[in-house]
Amino acid sequence: MQDVTIYITDREGEKHTVLAPTDMAMNLMEVVRTYELAPEGTIGVCGGMAMCASCQCYVTSDHKINAMEDEEDAMLSEAFNVKENSRLSCQIPITEALNELEIELAPDV
Numbered sequence: 001m002q003d004v005t006i007y008i009t010d011r012e013g014e015k016h017t018v019l020a021p022t023d024m025a026m027n028l029m030e031v032v033r034t035y036e037l038a039p040e041g042t043i044g045v046c047g048g049m050a051m052c053a054s055c056q057c058y059v060t061s062d063h064k065i066n067a068m069e070d071e072e073d074a075m076l077s078e079a080f081n082v083k084e085n086s087r088l089s090c091q092i093p094i095t096e097a098l099n100e101l102e103i104e105l106a107p108d109v
Helices: 028-034 070-078
Strands: 003-009 015-021 056-059 086-088 101-105
Touching: 003 028, 015 028, 070 086
Parallel strands: 003 101
Antiparallel strands: 003 015, 056 086, 056 101
């Protein structure tokens, strides 16, 4: 499988169906930016280094996602609007396991 389907609800509540390549070493934050699902400069401010939480999302489907590393956990502990299902989208690599993943972008603070 080259592409996976991901369902992304933007900050306005609109649901988008996007295709994400599994063979380009992209992460979920890069997919959101590619499809321009958040205004320029409001997502991935740190460039995907788990240092800003601007790409926080809520995983709303029951997918097995890579484990959270210490840096991501520390950043989320300082972020706003954190929920039990919060993740930094920059820390979620696009893999075949994410097919039909559903996420919601966290509010821009």
